[in-house]
Amino acid sequence: MAAIDTRLPVVRGTSSVNVEFISDFWHYRELLYFLAWREVKVRYKQAALGAAWAIIQPLFTMIIFTLFFGRLAGVPSDGIPYPLFSFCALVPWTYFAGTLSLAGNSLVSNANLVTKVYFPRVLLPAATVVSGMLDFLIGSVFLFFMMIYYHVKPGWNLLFVPVFVVSLMLLALGISMLLAAINVRYRDVKYALPFIIQIWLFVTPIIYPVTFLPAKYQKVLALNPMAGIVEGLRACLFPNHPMPWRLVEISWSVTALLLIAGALYFRKTERTFADIV
Amino acid sequence: MSDAIVVEKLTKKFALGVLQRDTMLRERLVSLLRSPFGGRSGSENILWALRDVSFRVAEGEVVGIIGRNGAGKSTLLKVLSKITYPTSGRVRVAGRVASLLEVGTGFHEELTGRENVFLNGSILGMKKNEVESKLDSIVAFAGVERFVDTPIKRYSTGMRLRLGFAVAAHLDPDLLIVDEVLAVGDAGFQRKCLNTMEELQSGGRTVLFVSHNMAAVENLCSRCIWIDAGQVQMDGTPREVIEAYMKTFGGFQGAAADLSSIENRRGSGEIRYTGIEYLNRSGEPLSVIRSGDSVVIRLRYHASQEVSHPSFGFRIYTEMGTLVTDTSTWHHAIEIPLVPAGDGYVELEVDLLNLLPGRYYFSLWLTGAGSPLYDNIEHCAFLEIELANVYSSGKALDSRYGIVYFPQRWHLEGIGSGSRTSDQEESQVERTPADGISR
Numbered sequence: 001m002a003a004i005d006t007r008l009p010v011v012r013g014t015s016s017v018n019v020e021f022i023s024d025f026w027h028y029r030e031l032l033y034f035l036a037w038r039e040v041k042v043r044y045k046q047a048a049l050g051a052a053w054a055i056i057q058p059l060f061t062m063i064i065f066t067l068f069f070g071r072l073a074g075v076p077s078d079g080i081p082y083p084l085f086s087f088c089a090l091v092p093w094t095y096f097a098g099t100l101s102l103a104g105n106s107l108v109s110n111a112n113l114v115t116k117v118y119f120p121r122v123l124l125p126a127a128t129v130v131s132g133m134l135d136f137l138i139g140s141v142f143l144f145f146m147m148i149y150y151h152v153k154p155g156w157n158l159l160f161v162p163v164f165v166v167s168l169m170l171l172a173l174g175i176s177m178l179l180a181a182i183n184v185r186y187r188d189v190k191y192a193l194p195f196i197i198q199i200w201l202f203v204t205p206i207i208y209p210v211t212f213l214p215a216k217y218q219k220v221l222a223l224n225p226m227a228g229i230v231e232g233l234r235a236c237l238f239p240n241h242p243m244p245w246r247l248v249e250i251s252w253s254v255t256a257l258l259l260i261a262g263a264l265y266f267r268k269t270e271r272t273f274a275d276i277v
Numbered sequence: 278m279s280d281a282i283v284v285e286k287l288t289k290k291f292a293l294g295v296l297q298r299d300t301m302l303r304e305r306l307v308s309l310l311r312s313p314f315g316g317r318s319g320s321e322n323i324l325w326a327l328r329d330v331s332f333r334v335a336e337g338e339v340v341g342i343i344g345r346n347g348a349g350k351s352t353l354l355k356v357l358s359k360i361t362y363p364t365s366g367r368v369r370v371a372g373r374v375a376s377l378l379e380v381g382t383g384f385h386e387e388l389t390g391r392e393n394v395f396l397n398g399s400i401l402g403m404k405k406n407e408v409e410s411k412l413d414s415i416v417a418f419a420g421v422e423r424f425v426d427t428p429i430k431r432y433s434t435g436m437r438l439r440l441g442f443a444v445a446a447h448l449d450p451d452l453l454i455v456d457e458v459l460a461v462g463d464a465g466f467q468r469k470c471l472n473t474m475e476e477l478q479s480g481g482r483t484v485l486f487v488s489h490n491m492a493a494v495e496n497l498c499s500r501c502i503w504i505d506a507g508q509v510q511m512d513g514t515p516r517e518v519i520e521a522y523m524k525t526f527g528g529f530q531g532a533a534a535d536l537s538s539i540e541n542r543r544g545s546g547e548i549r550y551t552g553i554e555y556l557n558r559s560g561e562p563l564s565v566i567r568s569g570d571s572v573v574i575r576l577r578y579h580a581s582q583e584v585s586h587p588s589f590g591f592r593i594y595t596e597m598g599t600l601v602t603d604t605s606t607w608h609h610a611i612e613i614p615l616v617p618a619g620d621g622y623v624e625l626e627v628d629l630l631n632l633l634p635g636r637y638y639f640s641l642w643l644t645g646a647g648s649p650l651y652d653n654i655e656h657c658a659f660l661e662i663e664l665a666n667v668y669s670s671g672k673a674l675d676s677r678y679g680i681v682y683f684p685q686r687w688h689l690e691g692i693g694s695g696s697r698t699s700d701q702e703e704s705q706v707e708r709t710p711a712d713g714i715s716r
Contacts, residue, residue: 030399030404030405031399031400034395034396034399034400034405037396038385038388038392038396041385041387041388041392042385042387042388045387046387112379112382112383113382113383113400114360115355115360116360116378116379116382117358117360117376117378117382117383117400117401118358118359118360118376119400271361271362272362274355274360274361275291275361
């Protein structure tokens with residue numbers, strides 16, 4: 001006699017959602033791993049330059065930024081060499097932008113899975129959040145060599161790097177859950193996303209330092225959670241760059257809010273995905 | 278025996294407006310502007326995929342679910358598999374569930390066979406070490422040993438199917454839910470599927486499977502549930518349920534199919550098919566056709582004007598779309614100088630319909646001299662061939678044994694107790710079916 005499997009609890013028609021959202025991550029960790037692994041495997045297959053694209057993208061953006069903003073426009077960079085200043089922000093930014101555009105479509109592009117198999121749907125955007133980390137790591141290694149080249153020696157703040165990486169992932173996850181779930185019903189997300197990402201780039205201190213802005217705009221900028229993450233990472237790497245704790249605190253609060261909002265909305269709509277995707 | 282599945286008052290409704298694929302926010306806004314106070318339109322837009330469905334399945338039962346397309350069978354399986362959620366009612370499922378609604382779910386073209394086995398296994402709920410230990414056996418079962426490190430985009434459709442099914446066959450579930458997997462693939466693949474399900478059955482597993490293959494349902498299942506319009510129409514032994522279900526096809530099959538109202542057809546239309554009928558030799562409508570029966574297929578037509586030198590023909594396909602035969606007056610070099618305007622029919626007499634049980638589809642065609650196409654209707658009618666004791670051996674041949682059989686005789690020299698022969702007259706094999714054309 002088989003016991004009732006806890007993995008398949010009673011499926012009720014009522015609205016009480018008792019999906020163990022967080023414990024599902026643990027229970028289905030292998031599937032999360034395989035989905036992320038699939039994305040990594042597939043990402044650069046049949047691309048001649050392969051994983052080099054993980055460096056090429058931020059590298060060329062950095063070169064353009066250095067030429068136009070660093071040299072021609074003379075944007076300050078807090079005493080850090082401009083290429084290093086912008087590349088250090090472009091590595092997390094490339095991850096963030098890439099994850100959003102992939103994860104935002106993840107439920108729709110995996111419609112065949114959603115309509116044919118049961119598994120916690122959140123694994124799809126989560127897998128993108130995880131798989132993007134590989135590119136992030138490759139970019140980071142390149143950044144490491146750039147720092148050697150520019151003779152920049154990080155201080156003790158370097159120990160905070162993992163904290164910022166985790167908050168970057170959580171932020172990406174929160175927004176991805178929100179976007180992916182909305183995209184199931186409203187395909188507008190697909191069209192709005194590239195545009196949103198483009199705007200977001202300019203309201204994040206990647207090209208310029210936060211101090212470049214007048215004080216009152218700095219407060220508005222702080223509401224962008226990427227601002228705290230980017231500036232926080234800079235503070236981890238460059239010793240003459242103090243940790244902007246105020247900015248970081250706001251960033252974490254906004255990240256937490258987005259994560260909760262994303263999870264709630266995702267949970268609320270999850271049951272209808274297979275019917276409308 | 279304890280229950281493996283308990284379904285209580287299960288109801289699932291779809292608001293049809295929401296089903297549209299590319300829902301745009303704009304449409305919502307537009308409709309809001311047009312009628313800001315008008316609510317969502319009423320009941321006509323609601324589809325009841327399942328309505329108050331209740332049943333229990335005991336452990337070890339093999340239950341076949343039958344019904345027409347759109348009756349709610351797949352929705353039921355999806356609710357049981359937790360893919361979609363019911364509007365009301367509840368479902369309780371015990372044990373490890375494997376649901377196979379599609380073969381090879383999540384296969385990725387760029388990944389190799391081995392990689393896809395891991396991915397697919399993991400999607401279907403296997404642990405990584407479980408896949409590792411079963412990998413060799415899975416690959417051998419699928420017969421793709423040589424291609425295990427080749428991306429599956431280089432695989433043939435058949436290889437892909439076999440690999441997908443091989444993974445599923447190794448799931449070792451307590452409850453297996455299968456949706457019409459048998460409708461795809463060649464006969465060999467289908468046979469493999471059926472054998473695996475038989476093994477599961479004899480291993481005491483609970484199996485729930487949806488099929489249009491009545492022979493498979495009858496052979497495999499201990500019980501059959503017929504679903505129609507989202508409700509359980511009948512629940513009982515496969516034989517009685519299938520019989521009752523088949524009776525509802527009276528209008529479609531057996532007697533005749535009306536083709537005059539079919540819009541989806543090609544051709545210039547000077548002359549068109551208006552109906553197809555299955556008759557016995559004395560001209561009476563046949564409601565049940567078995568393997569080996571003699572059948573007269575009557576094709577009715579309407580000519581809106583005089584047509585000279587037409588050829589009447591049709592093709593028979595299996596459910597999987599394999600062409601079984603294409604035959605026509607042209608193949609028999611029959612000249613029809615003129616068909617006057619008006620209604621009429623042609624008949625093809627088949628002495629021995631050597632098709633094995635299953636559903637076969639008809640595509641009709643009508644061409645003229647110099648091959649202008651007058652009429653062509655694809656898959657416009659079907660023929661359900663029932664089991665028969667074709668070799669008089671007491672062994673009924675079902676669709677697992679292929680598409681056709683031949684009247685035959687085994688000769689065993691010195692090793693058997695004499696030669697056994699089928700009761701078919703061998704002379705029939707030599708004869709070509711006679712064509713009849715009448716007005």
